[in-house]
Amino acid sequence: MSSTIKNINPMTKSHPHMLSSPTETASFCETMRASTKHQFCSSILCLTLLTFFPLATSKDTLSSAQSLQNNQTLVSSGGVFELGLFKPGATSGWYLGIWYKNIQEKTVVWVANRDKPISNSSSATLKIGDHGNLVLLDGENGTWSSNETQARNPIVQLLDSGNLVLRDGNLNRNGPKDQFLWQSFDYPTDTLLPDMKLGWNLSSNLDRYITSWKSTEDPSTGDISFKLDYRGFPEIFLRKNQNITYRSGPWNGERFSGVPEMTPSDGIQFNFVANSEEVYYSFSVRSNSESFYSRLIVNPNGELQRLTWIESRNIWNKFWYAPKDQCDDYSECGPYGICDSNASPVCKCLKGFEPKNLQTWDLRDGSDGCVRKTRLECSKDKFLALGNMKLAESGGAFVDMNMSLEACKKKCLENCSCTAYSDARISVGEGSGCVMWTGDLLDMRQYAEGGQHFYVRLAASELGTFCYKTREKMERIEIERKLIWEIGESLLLSLLCIISHTFLSSYITIIRMWAPHPIIHSIIYNTPPWRPQMIWNMSR
Known part of the structure; x- marks a missing residue:
């Protein structure tokens, strides 16, 4: 490999006889060997140099014979990401992190020792430990480490994806991801990068x-936190400590049901995988840029x-x-309450339900939710x-x-719960x-567009003729409503035209009838009505 670890050997700058690359090392050795006078010395010197210069064979990898010091960094092969020590803001500690290489304002995407900073950067060392794992040392003390491995030739590599991986150097450099012994993508901090998995x-x-x-x-x-819950129908929760503050809604094959604006763009593709081995969300960048x-x-x-x-714009x-x-x-509107940001107040109860606490509901606090007006009758519902x-x-x-809607x-109707x-x-x-709910219905929301169909069980007496048994009937009703609205708009427009025409015709008729009158004449022709009389008086 022809690239070098950035700043890996500060001695090369201060010593005029230190060689800056493996090519120069080999050339120097050949020259030394050509002189029989210094044959023995050159052999010793070449051995020393060739032992030393593996430290400078790659800028995106670190072997078990190498270490990374405080002022040195690894840079991914395409120059996208950089790994090294950084000191954020006014904090006193130093952290091992990964950031975008070509963005001037340092944007950190991963931190190794986020809860155990190093007090003095000059004492920091990153290397591969005796147990085949990545180790960050503060002097002689371990500050952070990855999982132990049994690899005989472990190598650390920073990829252009921003993933720091530990792999077996005896295997193909571009081998499959499941050959990674350890990867930073499995231990994210505050950032989800393209192709990183959020989930289990x-x-x-x-x-x-x-x-x-x-x-x-x-960075501690x-x-x-933003964390996927794979129980039931998987969805992702935003929490403050242990309290849920936001919910994505479950994945419906196209998007999360609580994110109607989540549509694939020209640059981003959203992915969701759920099988017996893993459940996760990720996204991919498809842009050619x-x-x-x-x-x-x-x-x-x-x-x-x-x-x-x-x-x-550099932003x-x-x-x-x-x-x-x-x-x-x-759960802004509590159990069986629906939130609609386009309405005022935003909370309303489902049909067949009423506020549980009318006093707080009238004060626009819907957190207590709603309760049924009429008890269910199971098979008659x-x-x-x-x-x-x-x-x-x-x-x-x-x-x-695998079940049809x-x-x-039918299965829901048979289950009284x-x-x-x-x-x-x-x-x-x-x-x-098929997705079936058996408890209280929480955190529901209705959008002007987006979302999906949802079928709520009610007593038959609460529905009357309002019940639409199938999606097709519901969609037909929506089409009929739109058609009625369009016809109504057309009729209203026609009526306005008729009224306007009638009014204008009447106005013109009146004008014609009263045109000889001086005042009307002055309005039409913009002339003073009494001017002729005034001229006549002056002439007398």
């Missing part, structure tokens, strides 16, 4: 989630942000964020179809990805899969 490896019980910095200048573990950077972060203020780099643009309004706050919905919290939901409805159902995927034809 069920085989190893590894939970990958992001946690905020304590403050903008303190903060109070805000090498400087198109996107990242998802949680900040110390409790906000989840998607940021994209605008190179022409991180806030592409999306949450929570963004009152209805994004978790009906379902209320709601559109553009963020599905209720689904951690305890029953999920069958009609079979799902079932309170609602929906399709699991909206991206396959007209929907497929």
Whole structure:
């Protein structure tokens, strides 16, 4: 390899006879060997140099014979990311981190020793330990380390993805990811990068989630986390300590049901995987631009942000964020309450329900939610179809990805504890899969556009003829409503035209009748009505 570790050998700058590359080393050795007078000395010197210069054979990797000191860095092969020590803001400690190499304002995406800073950078050393793991030392004391491995030839490498990996040097450098002995992508801090997984490896019980910095200048573990819950119908929760502040809604095949604006763009592709081995969310960058950077972060203020780099302006643009309004706050309207940010007040009860605490409800505090007006009768019950919905919290939901929506409805009706159902995927034809809820329905929201259909169980007497049994009927009603509205608009416009024409015709008729009158004449022709009389008086 021809590249070198940045600043790996400060001696080369101060000593005029130190060689700066392996090529120069080999050339020097050949010259020395050509002189029989110094043959023995040259052999010893060449052996010494060739033993020393493996330290400078690669700038993106570190072998077991190498170490990284305080003023040295690793740079990924494409120059995208850099790893080294940094000191944020006014803090006194030093941290091992990864940041974007070509962005002037240092943007850190990963921190190794976030809760145990090094007091003096000159005593810091990064190396591969005796147990095949990556070790960060503060003098002689260990500050941070990765998992131990059994690799005979472990190598550390910083990839252009921002992933710091520990791999077996005897295997292919560009081998599959499952050959990594350890990777920083499995232990994120506050940032989710492209192709990084947020979620669970069920085989190893590894939970990958992001946690905020304590403050903008303190990278230690903060109070805000964004973490996937794989129980029931998986979804992701934003928490402050242990309290839920925001919920993404479950993945419906196209997006999270609580993020209707989450549509694939020209540059970003969203992915969700759920199988017996792992459950995770990730995103990929599809842009051809090498400087198109996107990242998802949680900040110390409790906000989840998607940021994209605008190179022409040298800024991180806030592409999306949450929570963004009152209805994004978790369970704003309580059990069986629906939040609508376009309404005032934002909370309303489902049809067939009424506020549990009318006094607080009237004060616009909907956290107590709603209760049923009429008891259910199991097999006689009906379902209320709601559109553009963020599905209720689904951690305890029953999920069958192979069941049809009609079979799902039947199964829910047969289970007297079932309170609602929906399709699991909206991206396959007209929907497929089955999700059933058996407890209180929490954190529901209705959008002007987006979301999905949601079917809530009600007593038949509460529905009357309002019940739409199928999605097709519901969509037909929506089409009929739009058609009626369009016809109404056309009739109203026609009526206005007729009224306007009638009024204008009457106005013209009146003008013509009264035109000889001096006042009307003056209005029409903009002349003083009494001017002729005034002239006549002056002439007398």
